[in-house]
Amino acid sequence: MRCPDLSGRRSLPCGTVIHNEEWGWETMFQTTIAGSLPKPGWLAETGKLWPRWTQEGAALEQAKLDATLLWIKLQEEAGLDVIGDGEQARQHFVHGFLEQVEGIDFEHKVEMGIRNDRYKAMVPQVVAPLRLKGRVHAVEAQFLRAHTQRRTKFTLPGPMTIVDTVADRFYGDRVKMAFAFAELLNAEALALQAEGIDVIQFDEPAFNVYLEDAATWGVAALERAAQGLTCTTAVHICYGYGIQANIDWKNSLGEQWRQYEQVFPALARSSIDQVSLECMHSRVPAELMALLAGKDVMVGVIDVANEAIETPEEVADTIGQALQFVPAQHLIACTNCGLAPMPRAVAQAKLEALVRGAALARERAQGG
Numbered sequence: 001m002r003c004p005d006l007s008g009r010r011s012l013p014c015g016t017v018i019h020n021e022e023w024g025w026e027t028m029f030q031t032t033i034a035g036s037l038p039k040p041g042w043l044a045e046t047g048k049l050w051p052r053w054t055q056e057g058a059a060l061e062q063a064k065l066d067a068t069l070l071w072i073k074l075q076e077e078a079g080l081d082v083i084g085d086g087e088q089a090r091q092h093f094v095h096g097f098l099e100q101v102e103g104i105d106f107e108h109k110v111e112m113g114i115r116n117d118r119y120k121a122m123v124p125q126v127v128a129p130l131r132l133k134g135r136v137h138a139v140e141a142q143f144l145r146a147h148t149q150r151r152t153k154f155t156l157p158g159p160m161t162i163v164d165t166v167a168d169r170f171y172g173d174r175v176k177m178a179f180a181f182a183e184l185l186n187a188e189a190l191a192l193q194a195e196g197i198d199v200i201q202f203d204e205p206a207f208n209v210y211l212e213d214a215a216t217w218g219v220a221a222l223e224r225a226a227q228g229l230t231c232t233t234a235v236h237i238c239y240g241y242g243i244q245a246n247i248d249w250k251n252s253l254g255e256q257w258r259q260y261e262q263v264f265p266a267l268a269r270s271s272i273d274q275v276s277l278e279c280m281h282s283r284v285p286a287e288l289m290a291l292l293a294g295k296d297v298m299v300g301v302i303d304v305a306n307e308a309i310e311t312p313e314e315v316a317d318t319i320g321q322a323l324q325f326v327p328a329q330h331l332i333a334c335t336n337c338g339l340a341p342m343p344r345a346v347a348q349a350k351l352e353a354l355v356r357g358a359a360l361a362r363e364r365a366q367g368g
């Protein structure tokens, strides 16, 4: 079976592993989002990172799929090349996974400082050996695959970020617990691949916080989570959603944000295919992208901490900066992070800005 591509680009067999180098100039700078999109008010509270559902039971399950379909179509209309489920079926990117894991006590949450105490969160506790209760994201992954003919991406939390978002009362060792989670993530990732998902991305914002640990065991745990996958694998490392605690943290990081410098060499040596990073309006020195030689780089060209809609020129300029350090065939245009807490209309306009900016960058590259 071949997937017709609605943008008029080359069609490809469904589920084929495609890396950017297989594409010509006309398909340079593919577009995709980091992961999450805002939930409509008929599904959950709006404007929040940990929103409460506004439905229950069967109505909630239906609303999750309706919202997923809405965003699949809006991503297609905007012209994105790789389509996600917008994480509409999970309350939060970490806890959505944990809810299907045995050995975690959700009844007795405790307050914990997470991301090196950047903010406090009520987190569940690991109290027994970890096991999957069953599939985690089968329903929404199959739904995504059934409702778009474009390439699909599905996101999972990375093992290091998970261990930073739960309280450990059982393993007594972060690394051991991270590898236990990595095994469970791997089982889910292999099942997602079997369902026809093309790109499986692990979200590891913790890599930007625990820099030494990320390089010494974080990347190894990530590779364990991705073991045996033949689809495209990716990792997203950002400076967090555009919430106040993150904005304050970023303001404390100085003139140059060099956090990526420690983990990128380890990722360049790893088996992971793509790395998603923050670029637009960030103080990350662009030359750090050169440390990812050989990888596809998903360059964040859309700011998620600012509601102003990027112009095509701004997006194309950011792509242009990255092109000094990333070969064109390895550059994918992406958002800095998820768009979840933003107003829906802003998120939609930002998807369109992403696609228009990538198109302008393509014109510039061809013209030059």
Ligand SMILES: [Zn+2]
Residues within 6 Å of the ligand: 034, 205, 236, 237, 238, 239, 240, 241, 336, 337, 338
């Ligand atoms: Zn992010």
